[in-house]
Amino acid sequence: MNVGLPEAIAAEQGIVLYVDGVTVSFDGFKALNNLSYTVRTGEMYAVIGPNGAGKTTMMDVVTGKTRPDSGQVYFKQVHDLTRLDEAAIANLGIGRKFQKPTVFENHTVMENLELALKSKRGPFASLFFRLTPERADRIDEVLTTIGLTGQRQAMAGTLSHGQKQWLEIGMLLIQEPELLFLDEPVAGMTDAETEQTSELLRQIAGKHSVVVVEHDMAFVRALDVKVTVLHEGSVLAEGSLDHVQNDEKVIEVYLGR
Amino acid sequence: MTAASRPSGYVPLLMRLDRGGMVLLSVLAAAAIAVPALNLLMPPDSPFHVPTYLVSLWGKYLCFALLAVSVDLVWGYCGILSLGHGAFFALGGYAMGMHLMRQIGDRGVYGDPILPDFMVFLDWDQLPWYWHGFDSFAFAALMVLLVPGTLAFVFGWLAFRSRVTGVYFSIISQAMTYALLLAFFRNDMGFGGNNGLTDFKDILGFDLQADGTRAALFVASAIALAGGYLICRLMVTSKFGRVLMAIRDGESRTRFLGYRVEMYKLLVWTVSAMMAGVAGALYVPQVGIINPGEFSPANSIEIIVWVAVGGRGTLYGAALGGVLVNYGKTYFTGAAPEIWLFLLGGLFIAVTLLLPKGIVGTLSQWWQGRRGFGLRKRARPAVPASEGGAAE
Numbered sequence: 001m002n003v004g005l006p007e008a009i010a011a012e013q014g015i016v017l018y019v020d021g022v023t024v025s026f027d028g029f030k031a032l033n034n035l036s037y038t039v040r041t042g043e044m045y046a047v048i049g050p051n052g053a054g055k056t057t058m059m060d061v062v063t064g065k066t067r068p069d070s071g072q073v074y075f076k077q078v079h080d081l082t083r084l085d086e087a088a089i090a091n092l093g094i095g096r097k098f099q100k101p102t103v104f105e106n107h108t109v110m111e112n113l114e115l116a117l118k119s120k121r122g123p124f125a126s127l128f129f130r131l132t133p134e135r136a137d138r139i140d141e142v143l144t145t146i147g148l149t150g151q152r153q154a155m156a157g158t159l160s161h162g163q164k165q166w167l168e169i170g171m172l173l174i175q176e177p178e179l180l181f182l183d184e185p186v187a188g189m190t191d192a193e194t195e196q197t198s199e200l201l202r203q204i205a206g207k208h209s210v211v212v213v214e215h216d217m218a219f220v221r222a223l224d225v226k227v228t229v230l231h232e233g234s235v236l237a238e239g240s241l242d243h244v245q246n247d248e249k250v251i252e253v254y255l256g257r
Numbered sequence: 258m259t260a261a262s263r264p265s266g267y268v269p270l271l272m273r274l275d276r277g278g279m280v281l282l283s284v285l286a287a288a289a290i291a292v293p294a295l296n297l298l299m300p301p302d303s304p305f306h307v308p309t310y311l312v313s314l315w316g317k318y319l320c321f322a323l324l325a326v327s328v329d330l331v332w333g334y335c336g337i338l339s340l341g342h343g344a345f346f347a348l349g350g351y352a353m354g355m356h357l358m359r360q361i362g363d364r365g366v367y368g369d370p371i372l373p374d375f376m377v378f379l380d381w382d383q384l385p386w387y388w389h390g391f392d393s394f395a396f397a398a399l400m401v402l403l404v405p406g407t408l409a410f411v412f413g414w415l416a417f418r419s420r421v422t423g424v425y426f427s428i429i430s431q432a433m434t435y436a437l438l439l440a441f442f443r444n445d446m447g448f449g450g451n452n453g454l455t456d457f458k459d460i461l462g463f464d465l466q467a468d469g470t471r472a473a474l475f476v477a478s479a480i481a482l483a484g485g486y487l488i489c490r491l492m493v494t495s496k497f498g499r500v501l502m503a504i505r506d507g508e509s510r511t512r513f514l515g516y517r518v519e520m521y522k523l524l525v526w527t528v529s530a531m532m533a534g535v536a537g538a539l540y541v542p543q544v545g546i547i548n549p550g551e552f553s554p555a556n557s558i559e560i561i562v563w564v565a566v567g568g569r570g571t572l573y574g575a576a577l578g579g580v581l582v583n584y585g586k587t588y589f590t591g592a593a594p595e596i597w598l599f600l601l602g603g604l605f606i607a608v609t610l611l612l613p614k615g616i617v618g619t620l621s622q623w624w625q626g627r628r629g630f631g632l633r634k635r636a637r638p639a640v641p642a643s644e645g646g647a648a649e
Contacts (some may be wrong), residue, residue, distance in 0.1 A: 063513060090515035102510045104503050111499055121515045123524045129496035175514065 022071030031057040033233035044205040049230035064089040095177035101164035105157030116171035146170035162193035179209045273494040277573035289479040293472035318580045319478035320540040325563045325579030327532035333570030336505035341430030345405035347551035349534025354454035354547040356397030375449045385447040401538040409530030417519035438552035453548025568615025
């Protein structure tokens with residue numbers, strides 16, 4: 001599968017995601033305009049930007065929902081993501097959490113995790129799937145991490161908003177992805193829930209590469225990670241939160257209004 | 258947590274049955290023994306005698322119940338609303354009908370040793386190639402599964418891969434059965450045109466008019482329904498079933514978990530079509546005719562009504578709906594021949610308005626209400642209250 005990635009990039013170690021010159025337009029509107037960025041192994045990033053800056057489209061391109069008009073997207077330097085569908089990309093190890101919590105409300109918490117558990121995804125494999133002790137232990141482990149051990153048999157639809165968000169993060173963890181995209185993980189959460197979530201994300205970082213798309217500045221500050229500011233489909237500024245907050249262009253388009 | 262309280266380890270078949278499934282299988286077993294016994298062993302003047310026409314009528318209901326279960330498998334569990342399942346039923350019926358035609362031999366009206374009557378009538382001088390092989394029961398039985406299965410596979414492959422879903426899928430499934438209706442009406446298709454296939458004499462060497470044969474067909478229908486139910490139950494209680502329900506509730510979300518949604522749909526769709534084919538194959542010898550009317554879109558829509566009346570997403574509810582609605586049809590046509598269609602239509606409207614979860618859903622709700630609330634333990638709604646709970 002080793003296809004033409006520029007050698008300079010291929011030689012550089014530790015890059016899990018490489019996005020170069022990606023353009024996506026919908027009816028003439030450029031949702032992404034020559035967007036380029038890289039994600040390094042085991043690091044966490046925050047992406048901010050005003051509405052329509054292309055944050056969601058950026059995730060759609062990487063997770064296979066949208067095909068770019070031009071540009072390159074490589075995962076772990078060999079997988080050309082522009083040629084793969086959602087399922088194939090998910091199986092390569094890229095997980096995604098949606099803005100609205102999208103757990104399966106008519107399945108129990110346990111069944112939600114079982115669906116997400118890393119295992120063969122084919123229909124016949126599912127027909128003969130068995131919950132081995134190792135798999136059950138893995139689910140228990142994640143239940144503990146996300147603090148939902150007591151809700152194991154509850155229907156996911158009965159969980160509170162914050163619990164659903166954690167369940168969804170748990171579903172991502174149990175997929176054992178190498179790269180995680182989180183779309184506004186604390187939207188609609190209480191302060192206490194937000195605090196617990198940033199704690200949870202800090203635990204996750206290090207084992208996985210994480211990209212967090214967020215509006216909540218306090219939360220981004222609490223995460224204390226490198227920030228990328230998107231504007232009109234391309235990167236406007238990069239660096240620490242303090243650095244980008246003092247950037248003239250950023251103040252003009254986003255923070256200053 | 259003990260291993261026993263974990264829901265998805267290996268579970269023996271019988272333990273996968275819910276209360277309704279147990280009742281269904283018990284009733285079927287009892288009927289499979291009692292109905293033939295009361296028909297064959299009781300003297301005709303006994304009040305306990307079941308006349309043969311009733312045996313075939315109830316056998317027909319069982320075939321419809323199997324058809325309803327096959328629709329519930331795709332609609333209730335995977336959210337695929339098929340408005341063309343009658344096509345698979347009719348194709349299974351035609352495959353069986355072709356075998357029964359070949360069994361007539363030279364006993365037709367024209368007495369031709371090779372050609373069925375309608376071909377003699379059309380001045381055909383030889384059997385079309387696709388009629389060869391149907392002399393053999395085993396070959397015909399294989400075709401009962403393969404013809405609907407293959408059509409479903411090809412149709413599903415094209416539709417699911419192009420991500421045709423929801424109402425668009427329903428419409429093209431309806432178009433599929435309508436196209437087949439028009440094709441089978443044509444005389445030069447070689448399936449008897451609008452008269453279809455009829456005048457059958459015997460099956461496997463047994464006279465089709467004999468009481469014993471009728472009773473055996475009834476038992477076969479009961480066994481097919483029980484078997485079809487168990488296959489569906491095995492599928493929906495496995496992780497495969499939980500993926501199907503995940504697709505029903507949030508197709509796009511399921512893709513992002515790494516599942517190839519189209520493969521799941523294709524498998525369940527094809528299995529369902531084959532079950533519908535078996536139902537059609539058992540239906541034809543009991544009613545004695547198969548004609549293109551079975552492909553009519555209205556028939557396929559009616560199946561949806563059966564499932565909705567019985568209770569979607571429970572399997573046994575669909576079987577109940579298939580039997581009850583058809584019993585109602587028979588009853589109303591006899592009791593009120595002028596207005597039976599209005600009565601039936603009124604019944605459907607009443608069920609939709611008053612029992613939105615179908616008979617079974619309403620009963621189980623009432624049952625749980627009576628046993629007090631707080632039974633949150635795995636009280637899974639048959640079908641989510643709002644469609645697409647996890648959809649983006």
